Amino acid sequence: MPVEENSNSLQLFDPQIAKAIEDEKRRQQDKLILIASENCVSNAVLQAQGSILTNKYAEGYPGQRYYGGCEYVDTIEELARIRATDLFGVDHANVQPHAGALANLAVYVAVLQTGDSVLGMDRAHGGHLTHGSPVNISGMYYNFYSYGVDPDSGYLDMEEVRRMAKKVSPRLIVAGASAYSREIDFSAFHDIAREVGAYLMVDMAHIAGLIAAGLHSNPAPFADFITSTTHKTLRGPRGGLILCRQQFARAIDKAVFPGIQGGPLMHIVAAKAVAFKEADTEEFRLYQEQVLKNSRALAKEMIEMGFELLTGGTDNHLILVDLRSKNISGQEAESLLDEVGITVNKNAVPFDEESALVTSGIRLGTPSVTSRGMKEKEMETIAQLINDTLESRQDPLAISKIKRTVREMCADHPLYQDIIS
Numbered sequence: 484m485p486v487e488e489n490s491n492s493l494q495l496f497d498p499q500i501a502k503a504i505e506d507e508k509r510r511q512q513d514k515l516i517l518i519a520s521e522n523c524v525s526n527a528v529l530q531a532q533g534s535i536l537t538n539k540y541a542e543g544y545p546g547q548r549y550y551g552g553c554e555y556v557d558t559i560e561e562l563a564r565i566r567a568t569d570l571f572g573v574d575h576a577n578v579q580p581h582a583g584a585l586a587n588l589a590v591y592v593a594v595l596q597t598g599d600s601v602l603g604m605d606r607a608h609g610g611h612l613t614h615g616s617p618v619n620i621s622g623m624y625y626n627f628y629s630y631g632v633d634p635d636s637g638y639l640d641m642e643e644v645r646r647m648a649k650k651v652s653p654r655l656i657v658a659g660a661s662a663y664s665r666e667i668d669f670s671a672f673h674d675i676a677r678e679v680g681a682y683l684m685v686d687m688a689h690i691a692g693l694i695a696a697g698l699h700s701n702p703a704p705f706a707d708f709i710t711s712t713t714h715k716t717l718r719g720p721r722g723g724l725i726l727c728r729q730q731f732a733r734a735i736d737k738a739v740f741p742g743i744q745g746g747p748l749m750h751i752v753a754a755k756a757v758a759f760k761e762a763d764t765e766e767f768r769l770y771q772e773q774v775l776k777n778s779r780a781l782a783k784e785m786i787e788m789g790f791e792l793l794t795g796g797t798d799n800h801l802i803l804v805d806l807r808s809k810n811i812s813g814q815e816a817e818s819l820l821d822e823v824g825i826t827v828n829k830n831a832v833p834f835d836e837e838s839a840l841v842t843s844g845i846r847l848g849t850p851s852v853t854s855r856g857m858k859e860k861e862m863e864t865i866a867q868l869i870n871d872t873l874e875s876r877q878d879p880l881a882i883s884k885i886k887r888t889v890r891e892m893c894a895d896h897p898l899y900q901d902i903i904s
């Protein structure tokens with residue numbers, strides 16, 4: 484079957500899928516996306532990701548492939564690797580992990596034996612599934628212990644981390660979080676790891692874009708391994724990344740392939756290269772600065788509206804709202820807000836008494852709305868809309884007014900030029 488050269492070929496051949504994609508595009512355009520782990524990528528990233536590179540098998544690494552015809556994909560992967568190492572100031576990069584979860588697994592496979600002790604952040608306090616949750620392979624194959632945040636301040640308590648590390652003598656300490664709004668002290672983690680003879684892995688999945696822009700301290704001088712996603716604040720294609728010192732390069736590369744993956748997704752690797760190039764620009768630095776300004780503006784206005792924030796504020800792109808004083812669960816808030824066009828996710832607060840499906844909090848992040856050009860003024864409006872939605876949940880008239888305002892804000896800030904509101 485010859486490939487259709489028609490740009491409408493998806494629409495013609497598979498109208499059901501084409502329609503669902505259009506509907507999703509419309510949803511992204513018409514809603515205020517405050518999911519802290521989401522973003523919207525550039526057309527350049529989309530173009531690389533949607534390219535014919537998907538046709539190519541390239542098991543192995545540049546110059547050492549198990550397939551012929553790899554001369555051009557070698558160029559692509561080399562560029563991606565060099566750009567990643569330059570961007571973060573490290574010796575070695577592996578750009579092949581299909582996802583953040585697999586980047587983490589590859590580090591575990593590279594340095595641990597099954598049953599080894601590992602210390603990571605409690606998922607209920609903001610850690611990630613792949614940091615030892617019993618339902619994840621990390622928790623099934625390795626002996627994870629966890630540290631949490633201080634019950635009063637909500638901040639990571641480094642003395643508690645040290646105490647736990649001394650107690651459990653981990654082979655690896657994992658730093659990094661999915662729901663933590665403060666700067667992480669990588670130097671303190673490094674000191675603790677050295678004291679107990681553990682490796683240090685920093686999972687910067689959420690904050691990689693801030694780090695690339697110099698707006699969060701860089702773990703490179705402190706960590707033995709750095710893992711990341713490329714699609715959160717870094718604003719690249721959906722995928723994973725591992726950075727390490729030269730001494731671990733071979734072990735990491737072997738763990739990714741043939742350890743846990745087969746052929747790399749070369750279209751995604753190309754899109755990662757594009758994203759790393761974008762992240763090395765002044766424009767990107769200004770974008771990340773605005774992400775932070777917006778996050779602070781949102782935090783300030785939420786506090787003024789009477790919401791309680793974990794740690795009382797934020798140093799990064801996200802805020803965590805404790806809804807216990809507002810008499811509404813995270814689950815209820817998430818669904819009410821989605822109804823008016825504000826997409827957030829429910830989130831457990833530390834020491835939460837509700838189940839993981841209900842929760843007592845929500846997590847709000849500014850990367851996506853900032854990519855659409857929204858600034859502090861819009862953040863104030865968003866905080867007010869969130870407050871109004873939760874307060875006026877019984878008032879259909881107020882709710883339809885909020886919906887209209889959300890629609891107008893979205894129309895004023897198009898996601899992509901080819902979407903007309």
Ligand SMILES: *Cc1c(COP(=O)(O)O)cnc(C)c1O
Pocket residue numbers: 520581582583584585587610611613659660661686687688689712722723
């Ligand atoms: C999102 C995230 C991951 C996993 O990324 P996936 O690409 O969804 O597998 C890993 N670690 C942290 C801290 C994350 O926030």
